[in-house]
Amino acid sequence: MSTSAAGSGSPAPSAATVDRPGMIHARPVRHPWRWVAIAIIVVLVAMMISSLVTNPRWDFGFAFEIMQQTPVLEGLWKGTVFGTIASMILGVGLGVLLAVMRLSDNPVLRGVAFAYTWFFRAMPRYVLLAILGSLGFLYSQIRFGVPFGQQVAQSLGLSTDLTLFGFSWNDISSTIWVGIIGLGLSEAAYMAEIARAGILSVDKGQDEAARALGMSSGQRMRRIVLPQAMRVIVPPTGNETIAMVKDTSLLTAVPVLTELYYQAYLFGQRGFKIIPGFVAATLWYLIICSILMVGQSYLEKYFGRGFGAVPKKTKEKLMKIEADH
């Protein structure tokens, strides 16, 4: 056949002489701008390294020394690490409780949870810690008992003042515990929002299936809804924890001075080398936060069992909560 015009436009299906298309070995798209960017970054990093190495005021040797001082290590463990763990436990526990209250049918519980979140979100942590540290001026004794107990007891001629238990605020006013209470109460307000978004992210059918099986509301929340909400709750909680590591530096407002930043700063100041003090604190914060990030990824894997990725919409909602923090 010599009908070249007909055969030229379309691939010829007929002949055994024409091979069918095989494997593709295409040239990749070139990214010239990538190389420009890399060159710029290399130069900038080199400049930074040279300034770190050649400027003696950084004094990394002294910074490493400060990192290993006993008061600094004590501040790290007893203040920063312990403070973070304890206030996050309080914050997460109270936050989940507030979230459940916020989603309950009971309007009183809903109102209380809303008011709590409103107040503690508006309260700067530094100010809150300072107030709690000075609370002893207002209430030297903290007592739990019947409201107006003293007056009631007097009018009835009783010798007791109807106090169930109490303690002196001044006994704890400058301890880490006040700091933990302050940071934990504040954290709970943020955790409440995170936990609420997590609970709402669980498909309604889950609760209904559990209800149809005869499970009580507590069982449904504990065994079906919360474990699934955790998948959504854990990542932002990791961020909260990392933020909390840094916020323990606010403990000086109480004042609690056994705390990483203050102790490192103190050492730098005493040696008239303030920068190595900052460097020492920075390095410790970097180390702690890196460890936390590893822990977070393990937790995410655990709570993600049986699931694919987190729905995009939920992720966006949580990012918004994070953003206005």
Add this chain to the structure above:
Amino acid sequence: MISDAPVIAGRPAPTGPPLVHAVNVMKSFHGNDVLKGIDMDVHTGQVVCLLGPSGSGKTTFLRCINQLETIDGGRIWVDGDLMGYADKGGVLHRLSDKAIAAQRRDIGMVFQRFNLFPHKTVLENVMEAPIQVKREPKKEVEQRARELLAKVGLADKPAAYPGQLSGGQQQRVAIARALAMRPKLMLFDEPTSALDPELVGEVLTTMRELADTGMTMIVVTHEMGFARDVADRVVFMDGGVVVEEGPPAEVIGNPQNVRTKTFLRRMTEGG
């Protein structure tokens, strides 16, 4: 006329009080009347199929039976228990959440979208309620759960997560999960309508086998073949009322009401 209508597929004619006795059930959502006085009796061992166009209130009625919705009017008794209320001298008192949860234990429900617990394995899904709700010993429950999984053809999947199963397999797990509570009554809400066509058969087979064991079942379905073969009675609903009911041969084979006729014609044309 068909003289032996009450006896179908070898099941005995109903005697004694019905297991499910619904009288004049009414339900509205924000002023939208969805159920307008439904009456229905289902005797022990019977299979009743609920048919009707979308929005006719089939799902709502099923959910009222086990109190996933509270009814606004009428009464529903299951096995002699008034659902959701205590009748104290003619005055109805709403039951506590706990008491309602107790009433639900004897009623299994299978959902259109399976609603398995995705964070638990297949075996854990089946074992959850007997252990948590009935506080039965774990060993006994596990044995029963494995037997049930074998019955629905999933003996080899106890350790899988629901997300690793096909839709048909998930729905069979959901059936096993409901049966693990040893219910007196099973409610199915379009159990096959979320499945790919090639997976519908396996779930229907499981349901047929369950019907053969004498389980009392109320099934909302669009599967006419299943309704015709398995149901003792077919109830056709439209606009929140029961339009027509009777043996499948009569309602499906020779419908009297115009709305039933239209619906069935559309069903057979569509598939």
